[in-house]
Amino acid sequence: MSCDFMALATLGVQGLMPYEAGKPVSELERELGISNIVKLASNENPLGPSACALAAARAALTEATRYPDSNGFELKRALHHHYGLDADLLTLGNGSNDVLELIARVFLNPGDEVVFSEYAFAVYPIVTQACGARAVIAPAHEYGHNLQAMAEAIGERTRLVFIANPNNPTGTALPRDQLIAFLDGVPDNIVVVLDEAYTEYMQGEDIPDGLELLPHYPNLVVTRTFSKAWGLAGLRVGFAAASPDITDLLNRVRQPFNVSEPALAAACAVLDDTDYLQRSVEVNRAGMNQLEQGLIRQGLGFIPSHGNFITVDVAREAQPVFAALLREGVIVRPLGGYRMPHHLRVSIGLPEENDRFLRALKQVLAC
Structure with a gap:
């Protein structure tokens, strides 16, 4: 006798395909x-990898029988030193994908809506559908985010907006003034997620820095990763920065020990390797x-x-x-x-x- 396990899965998961x-x-x-x-x-x-990060990860392996620091005290202290972010603004993740999923789990109920751009990162529709929410995809402009179209797509059921800057897979980017104008128009009860996985590569004078915008927008969440410019993709470590209220909610659903000790140690070390x-x-x-x-x-x-x-x-x-x-x-x-x-x-x-x-x-x- 066999069981139809697909029928047992949630409706959102039934319609998903694995990330490729x-x-x-x-x-x-x-x-x-x-x-x-x-x-x-x-x-x-x-x-x-950075030689400093590699040495730190190797040293951390000597304590491989111990669980890592679930609160990531040392990495949060290093992030404070590097970016000026207090610990109560930070949620650590197993890469920034992990915190993107946490955000969806915290704020989305079945029937809610999430706005993001055409040609946006594939994880956005995955986490949206997995929570039973509906994706509202705004048409792109020249393969990049059309913020006017995204603003017009926001409705009564919108709970989240995802913006990737720069965007993956197109590489397009938004200037600071356009992003600020968009954030100014988003209602306070809608969370805007600014995914800055590639921000270290951006060049020019009009480059937005989501971390600098945080004090002005309590509904903003900024995600960063150590997988790209910092060279730690194989160790999986990233973080979200947000208001203390949002951070508290994210840490309620974050799995304990979600970042390994070698990853924590390597991330601390590479932040000093300018x-x-x-x-x-x-x-x-x-x-x-x-x-x-x-x-x-x-x-x-x-x-x-x-x-x-x-x-x-x-x-x-x-x-x-x-x-x-x-x-x-x-x-x-x-x-x-x-x-x-x-x-x-x-x-x-x-x-x-x-x-x-x-x-x-x-x-x-x-x-």
């Missing part, structure tokens, strides 16, 4: 039996220019990016191009799931990795 992450190198090695693979699929830092962050930004800037110029030479369009990746229009169905690149030992990310069937997202790598991608892409598109 970038293909790991080991998986491609198993599938095709090839080596010397370049992975440019998951927006990882190509420098490898040279590493500077090199990460410089390598990214140079690599972005390398890819842009290479794509221009091949006559390909791309979306100007403020992150550590670039989204390329290959002017044909991108899935076969992605598959052909895999056979050349180059892993990128197709964006059909984002309703961008002609686009590939390519992470910025080291110079030789970027060159490998450009050569492979030219060869594949010539076939």
Whole structure:
């Protein structure tokens, strides 16, 4: 006798598909039996971890039989030193994805609505639907957030608004004045989540800093991660900054020990490694220019990016191009799931990795 477990699941979960992450190198090695693979699929830092962070994580492993500090005292103290954030404003997460889910669990009931942009991060619709809420997707403008359309999409049942700045997977970004004007118009009882996973890569004078805006908007939550510019994607650590009232609610549903001790230690250490962050930004800037110029030479369009990746229009169905690149030992990310069937997202790598991608892409598109 069998059981229909799908019928037992909540309605929101029944309609979900698992999140599809970038293909790991080991998986491609198993599938095709090839080596010397370049992975440019998951927006990882190509420098490898900071030596300081690596040493701290290794030292923390000597206490691997002990649970980590569930409150993350030392990391919160390091965040206070680096950003000026008090501990009662901070919620630590197993990457920023973890805190995005916490926010949804705290504020969403079945039938509530969540506003976010077309082409926005795939986790937003996942956490929305898992809670039984309804996604209200505002049309994008030139692949980026159209804040006027998002404001118009807010209704009586809206509980959350997600904004990614810069946005993944398109790399588009909002200027400070537009973001402030939007926040000024959002009712106080609607929580706005500003996802700043890639903020360290942004350049220019009109760059918004969500952490500086927090004192002015009690309904604002800012999420950050150590996975990108800080180079700790494999250790999974991020945080949310918000008013004490919101932070208290998030910590009520946060799992105890949700960040491992090596991750806590590495995050503390890397915050002091300013040279590493500077090199990460410089390598990214140079690599972005390398890819842009290479794509221009091949006559390909791309979306100007403020992150550590670039989204390329290959002017044909991108899935076969992605598959052909895999056979050349180059892993990128197709964006059909984002309703961008002609686009590939390519992470910025080291110079030789970027060159490998450009050569492979030219060869594949010539076939």
